[in-house]
Amino acid sequence: MANLVEISNLNFGYNSRLVLKGINLTVPKGSLVAIMGLSGCGKTTLLRLMGGQLRATEGEVNVAGEKLNDLTQTELYRFRRKLGMLFQFGALFTDLSVFDNVAFQMREHTNLSESMIQDLTLLKLNAVGLRGMQHMMPSELSGGMARRVALARAISLDPQLMLYDEPFTGLDPISLGVIGQLIRQLNDTLGTTSVLVTHDVQESLKIVDYIYFVSEGVIVAQGTPDEIRGSSLPFVHQFIWGEMDGPMPFHYPARSLRQDMELNGE
Amino acid sequence: MERSTLNLWVGIFVLLGFFSFLMLAFKVGNLNLSSNQDAYIVTAHFDNIGQLKERAPVRSAGVLVGRVKAIRFDSKQYNAEVKLAIDSQFKFPVDTSASILTSGILGEQYVSLDAGGDEKYLKAGDQIKLVQGAVVLEKLIGQFLYNKAQDTPSAKGATK
Amino acid sequence: MANLVSGIKIIGDRTLKIVERMGAVALFLFSTIVNSSVSFKRFSLTIREVYYAGVQSLIIILVSGLFVGMVLGLQGHETLQRYGSEDSVGVLVALSLVRELGPVVSALLFASRAGSAITAEIGLMKATEQLSAMEMMAVNPMSRVVAPRFWGGVISLPLLALLFSAMGIIGGYLIAVVLIGVDSGSFWSQMQSAVDFEHDIVNGIIKSIVFGVAISAIATFEGYEAPPTAEGVSGATTRTVVSSSLAVLALDLVLTAFMLKGWN
Numbered sequence: 001m002a003n004l005v006e007i008s009n010l011n012f013g014y015n016s017r018l019v020l021k022g023i024n025l026t027v028p029k030g031s032l033v034a035i036m037g038l039s040g041c042g043k044t045t046l047l048r049l050m051g052g053q054l055r056a057t058e059g060e061v062n063v064a065g066e067k068l069n070d071l072t073q074t075e076l077y078r079f080r081r082k083l084g085m086l087f088q089f090g091a092l093f094t095d096l097s098v099f100d101n102v103a104f105q106m107r108e109h110t111n112l113s114e115s116m117i118q119d120l121t122l123l124k125l126n127a128v129g130l131r132g133m134q135h136m137m138p139s140e141l142s143g144g145m146a147r148r149v150a151l152a153r154a155i156s157l158d159p160q161l162m163l164y165d166e167p168f169t170g171l172d173p174i175s176l177g178v179i180g181q182l183i184r185q186l187n188d189t190l191g192t193t194s195v196l197v198t199h200d201v202q203e204s205l206k207i208v209d210y211i212y213f214v215s216e217g218v219i220v221a222q223g224t225p226d227e228i229r230g231s232s233l234p235f236v237h238q239f240i241w242g243e244m245d246g247p248m249p250f251h252y253p254a255r256s257l258r259q260d261m262e263l264n265g266e
Numbered sequence: 267m268e269r270s271t272l273n274l275w276v277g278i279f280v281l282l283g284f285f286s287f288l289m290l291a292f293k294v295g296n297l298n299l300s301s302n303q304d305a306y307i308v309t310a311h312f313d314n315i316g317q318l319k320e321r322a323p324v325r326s327a328g329v330l331v332g333r334v335k336a337i338r339f340d341s342k343q344y345n346a347e348v349k350l351a352i353d354s355q356f357k358f359p360v361d362t363s364a365s366i367l368t369s370g371i372l373g374e375q376y377v378s379l380d381a382g383g384d385e386k387y388l389k390a391g392d393q394i395k396l397v398q399g400a401v402v403l404e405k406l407i408g409q410f411l412y413n414k415a416q417d418t419p420s421a422k423g424a425t426k
Numbered sequence: 427m428a429n430l431v432s433g434i435k436i437i438g439d440r441t442l443k444i445v446e447r448m449g450a451v452a453l454f455l456f457s458t459i460v461n462s463s464v465s466f467k468r469f470s471l472t473i474r475e476v477y478y479a480g481v482q483s484l485i486i487i488l489v490s491g492l493f494v495g496m497v498l499g500l501q502g503h504e505t506l507q508r509y510g511s512e513d514s515v516g517v518l519v520a521l522s523l524v525r526e527l528g529p530v531v532s533a534l535l536f537a538s539r540a541g542s543a544i545t546a547e548i549g550l551m552k553a554t555e556q557l558s559a560m561e562m563m564a565v566n567p568m569s570r571v572v573a574p575r576f577w578g579g580v581i582s583l584p585l586l587a588l589l590f591s592a593m594g595i596i597g598g599y600l601i602a603v604v605l606i607g608v609d610s611g612s613f614w615s616q617m618q619s620a621v622d623f624e625h626d627i628v629n630g631i632i633k634s635i636v637f638g639v640a641i642s643a644i645a646t647f648e649g650y651e652a653p654p655t656a657e658g659v660s661g662a663t664t665r666t667v668v669s670s671s672l673a674v675l676a677l678d679l680v681l682t683a684f685m686l687k688g689w690n
Binding site: 269272273275276278279280282283285286287289290291293294295296321323330 | 626
Binding site: 051053077078079080081083085087088089091092093094104105108109150163 | 550551554555556558559560561562563564565566570
């Protein structure tokens with residue numbers, strides 16, 4: 001099976017500080033891949049590199065047959081029509097209704113008639129179960145519903161690649177389960193390929209095909225959910241079971257408590 | 267907000283703006299559709315223009331007939347060359363005289379045209395020959411004193 | 427000595443920062459204009475912004491215009507009657523409004539009413555990743571979000587300034603003619619003979635167009651460049667009001683100097 005995303009020997013840094021070091025990563029067509037790691041480990045940066053929002057300092061990022069490093073601004077915009085992205089908090093346009101949000105891309109990029117747009121939009125909203133909410137404004141939605149509307153908007157032009165940036169953040173357990181199931185279903189029924197950036201271990205282990213673990217800008221582990229669950233790497237073990245101490249120490253490096261409290265003894 | 271209500275409000279807004287423009291142009295300002303469109307330009311040379319400014323009114327019998335278009339110093343004749351833009355609906359004979367007068371005591375200065383009796387009319391580019399420059403107060407006072415000084419001794423002599 | 431040197435350094439530093447920011451605004455303005463085709467092809471986008479910037483500012487502009495005109499009428503009459511020329515109060519009201527107060531005061535009000543709203547809106551769209559989302563949907567936020575707001579502001583301000591002047595003259599009329607009893611005929615006729623269409627009214631409109639460009643460019647720039655946090659957006663909103671007000675006053679001085687001297 002061909003790979004939709006291929007990243008090889010990628011280095012990326014803001015100014016001189018390297019955030020990502022020597023990343024090699026592939027995403028086969030039709031699969032659902034998760035990138036996991038602690039907050040601030042560079043996984044969102046990795047996602048932005050795939051969406052062409054950032055450019056690699058070194059190495060190659062190939063997505064859907066395009067070398068992102070070489071694209072001009074116009075080519076980049078053309079490339080992004082093959083892409084859908086779900087942002088952390090949905091990022092719905094607050095001045096447009098639910099319907100207009102989902103119809104946004106169709107109106108911008110296609111010449112479809114208004115009645116055609118109406119039908120397609122309702123279908124997309126139906127896919128996320130929110131057809132009845134089409135006239136509401138984003139401010140009237142709960143967090144979970146906003147996320148589902150944003151999902152409907154992201155798939156409105158049937159993208160080849162879906163990028164999810166922390167889709168589970170701040171959701172109650174039910175909404176969380178719903179979003180997880182939707183991500184899996186949409187991936188399979190629409191035949192898209194998906195990349196999921198998250199630190200919600202339990203939910204994503206249920207739905208994904210393959211997992212990359214990133215820590216401090218390096219991929220430290222990878223494998224299928226079963227392999228990861230059975231992994232003996234101490235970091236992965238700590239991450240999955242949420243242990244307090246481990247390779248990621250509980251204490252930020254500091255002088256000893258004795259010294260800080262000036263108990264050195266005169 | 268529905269798009270049609272929004273468009274209605276923007277329409278009202280634009281119309282209001284347009285009406286205030288019309289009010290400013292015609293009621294407040296001096297724009298008249300009939301005049302200002304074409305004017306012909308004649309020149310006049312003055313020895314002294316006093317405080318005359320560009321855009322100052324040109325009046326005949328007190329009625330506004332045009333405006334001062336440009337003022338420059340004529341370095342050959344050492345006087346001021348004033349270009350007058352006169353509304354083309356007003357025709358003046360070639361022997362019309364131009365003088366610089368003051369409206370009121372402290373008012374602005376303007377050019378007054380007094381029509382002559384010639385059959386031929388001034389046309390664009392012509393020069394007004396009969397001119398009277400601005401009255402300069404210092405010169406006037408100086409002349410008055412000079413006349414007084416001349417008068418007084420002769421008056422004395424007459425009594426002797 | 428060291429204090430003096432560091433003081434001078436601070437002045438130099440500030441100056442450089444201000445110049446740098448002005449340059450950034452100019453570049454931003456340029457790229458807004460380059461990305462403007464959508465605002466005119468889909469004019470409904472711009473009409474929407476004319477509504478939010480212009481129609482929403484109508485009340486404050488009309489009311490302030492009326493009051494400013496009334497005050498001018500009162501003060502003008504008070505001063506002019508000492509010289510026995512209270513008939514000229516119309517001239518005073520009309521010239522000060524059309525030349526200066528109309529464009530400048532409405533620009534200052536516009537900066538704080540509409541400019542700050544534009545900055546806050548764009549800043550919030552950025553903070554909630556709406557601009558990134560738009561970019562990922564292959565829609566350029568410069569042409570879809572920034573340019574319509576820019577043109578909405580540029581279209582609105584001259585209209586508001588005209589309304590302000592017209593309203594002010596009505597206010598001056600109410601005070602001078604209706605209340606105090608200056609002759610209505612000489613009020614209007616003196617005004618008409620003193621106010622020149624081209625040099626007073628058109629120049630006033632040119633001023634308000636320039637102010638509209640400056641305020642809209644600053645407001646959209648500050649919103650677009652705001653740090654994507656709550657403090658960032660509120661700080662940017664304040665900066666919009668402060669720097670666009672200063673820009674209006676500075677530009678007014680330059681434009682007035684040129685207009686009085688003639689452009690060449």
